[in-house]
Each structure stands twice: as C-alpha cells, then as structure tokens.
Amino acid sequence: MLDLHLIRSESDAVKESLRRRGLDGSEIDRVLELDIEHRRLLQRQESLRSEVKSLSKEVGAAKRAGDEEAAAAVQARSRALGDEEREAAHAAEAIGAEVRAQLLVIPNLPSPDAPDGAGEEDNVELRRWWPGIEEGAPEPTYEDHQRVPHWEVGEELSILDMERGAKIAGSMFPLFRGAGSRLLRALGSFALDSHLDAYEEVRPPTFALTETLTATGHLPKFHEEAYLMERDDLWAIPTAEVPLTSFHRGEILAEEDLPVRLTALTPCFRREAGAAGRDTRGLLRVHEFDKVELFAYTTPDQAEAAHLDILERAEQLLRSLGLHYRVLDLCTGDIGGSAARTFDLEVYSPGVDRWLEVSSVSWFSDYQARRAQVRYRPAGGGGPQLVHTVNGSALAWARIWAALVEVGRQADGSVKLPEVLSPYLGGRLEISRP
C-alpha cells in the first residue's frame, strides 16, 4: 500500500500519478477524509486514556499511603472516564479499519519511466529476439508442420491429455504424460539450476494464509481469482511471489544482507474467473501450472539492477531454448496494481499464431514491503527503512512447453527439443509417435 504520510503531504502529486492508471483521485480524497476523522477520534481517545492512567496512579499512591477514602473517590472518577474512553476507542478503531481497508485497494504509483497508456494495446515493444538474430538472420517464418496447435501435437504424441485432466479435476487442468511429463520436469529443473549462482532455492508451501496473500496485493481486491479452501481458511498460491514475499514478512534485515535473492518452483493456481470461455483450448489458459519465480528483497538503490537482472535471466532462458520472443514495457493502464514497472516476455507460438505471455518481471517499490512490513536497518545508522521487492517468472512452463512442441515439430510429426535440455532428458531430444 501507499504511505499514508505521503498521501497527506503530497496528495496532489499522488493523485496525478494515479491518474496515469486511470483513477480519478476520489479514492485519495476518501482516504484523506477518513484519516482526518480518524486522527480526531484518536486524539480524543488518547487524552482520555492518559487521564485514566494518571488517576490510576493516584489510586495506587493513596492506597499505599493508607488513605482508602481518597482512593475510592479517585477510583470512581476514573471508572467514569474509563467508560468514556472505551467508547472513544471503539469509534477510533472502526474508522481506522475503514482507512486501512481503503488504503489496501489503492494501487501503487507507477514508475515515471513506465509508458503512459490505457490498456494492453498501449504497451511498448522494446525488442524481439529469434535464433540467429545476432548473425543477421531474418525473423523466422514457420513451416506448415509447425502450424499445428500444441493440443493437437500433444494428442498425436500422447504427451498431453486435456480430457483426462478434465475428468480428474475439471476443464483447464492439464495432464501431461510420458515424454511430455518428463519435458515439463526437465524445464523446471533446468531453470532452477540456471539461477543457483545467485539465488537461493526455496520450496515453499503451496497454500497460504489470508495475510500472506494480502501482503503481495492479491487480497483483498482479487479474491475472485484465487482458490480458497474454506474449511481451513487457506488459499492456493497463484504464484510463488506470494510465499516468497512473506518469507521475511515482519522482519528487519541488515543492509549488509541485501539483496536477498530467492528462487522457487511451485504450482500456481488461478480461477481465471473473468476469462470464462476465452482461450479454453490446450495450455493457453489453465487453472494450474508450474512456474519458476525469481525474487529479491533490495534496498531502494539496488532495486533497478535487481529488476534488470531478473529480466536478463528470464530472457537468457528463452534464448538458450531458442524461442522467438519479444519484450514489452507495460503501460500504466496495464501494470498490475502492486507494481510500479513491469516488463512482460512473450513467446511466439506458431501453432496458434499468437504471442504467449510467459513471464512478467516487476518492480514493486516499497508497496508490498509496506504491506508485508519487511524492512532493513541502514548500515549508516538511522531507523529501519522499507525494502523494495522485485520478482519475475523464469518462466511459466506450461506455455513454454506449448511453444516448444509447436516450434520443434518436424515434417514427420515428431518433435525436436533444444540441446540445453539434453542432460535433463537423458539425452532423448526427440519425441515421436508412441
């Protein structure tokens, strides 16, 4: 969430910044209004409280002096004030809760560097890459045998079985089998191994508490998007960003320990509630998929470098897999609520003739850190400061799987996989008809 002090002192600048996201500023006015009332009530409560406390001390002193009569008199006064104080406290608490609820749904301020725009169509393509581009190869065109959607390739080769997935869990829960299942596992291991030079591998829980999803900004606003296990009040994580952001929740880190870099391979669960009926085929949009996440807690000064490091690592994975991709700089209208700046990576999928989002690399400034209360003690002294958080997918593997089997499809229907995966596939880089 945003800093309430900043909203008070720079309300016009905050509104101006949020206007770039298409907000009209009324939510800021609402917070300011509530905040003024909250502080008024708080002051009243605190002064009553202060008086009760000093009277209580008088009672103690009188009793010690053996003056029971005086003690009883002061007690009576204090009791009356105490009742008043309780009322004031409830009033202050109620409106304080409103302030917090309102703050929780106000999105982050976009970075000044993020391009302006209203929606997806205004995102800025920064660059494209394809195999051989460095040697001057032209942007690839694709053969007819590559123009087969992955769900058909998957069925032909018995490596993806959406029907059985649906039988087990309902539609949009994929089931990989045989060489397809092994390919998915290979991709995850390959990605994790690629980052162990700088990132600590973590295997976090797959379910998380409400607080944990609130810390990243997934709650309260997007509760429709996440699976909830009501009986135990646990949410299925929509991304490893959720548990990783809470790894240090409520902690104060030493500046010397920053940046803290973590990576995790987890399943990700999404209800896709707003997307009913769209992209229902194959792996374009599924309720469960595996993803490797790269994550860092940083000082504000380290954030940009950490953000670019994750972007570079995600791109490097795509290049080593030989996939045709593009990098988008998301416009202010398309950036997620918690982020200040986001780059998306999209892979070209010849079988469905679309660019598929396989990574989203975001800088959250202190927005999530404030919600999660993750701070660091500056080495030069002074009070604790909020860290910055950055993260990015590296990568969303179901969609990569889809692109690989389409791009790698040969004229005879078999699929050729990239060389880098050889160690993870026992040297079997070809998938052919069973």
Next chain:
RNA sequence: GGAGGGAUGGCAGAGCGGACGAAUGCACCGGUCUUGAAAACCGGCGUGGUGAAAGCCACCGAGGGUUCGAAUCCCUCUCCCUCCGCCA
C-alpha cells in the same frame, strides 16, 4: 488425535495486579585508557502512532474479557517443545 510444558527487547533471561517499555547478561554504537588492539571503566542502545513542539498513546505470541489500574488474573486462538497414538 490425546496428555503436559512454553512464547517477554537483536539474543539469553527475570518479572507473575500499582512507581514496568520492562531487571540482568551478551551483542551492538560512542567515549576514556592504549603506539594500535584486547581487557577494564563511563555513556548510549526497541518499534510504531499522534502532535508545531513539549509531550502523549500503543506494543511483553494474537484476539477478547475482568479491574480505578494487566507483561502479571480469566477466556479463545496460533505457533514451538516433550511424550503417546496414527501416518507418506
């Protein structure tokens, strides 16, 4: 799942109804001493809210309650430890 024991500042650990935001030790930061360091000694050393400031308020796992007054008493919950049962 059953039975017990815990949770206090960065760490360890006292306090168990009034002068306690909290003893003491360690760690840490200044200073004295020293050629320098160590030791010793002196001083400092939590977080947040509110206020122009002085100050005031909150926080002893979390949430409720009792009381003039709660770290301390009561209730609920969470987590940790020990033992038993069950289990991949």
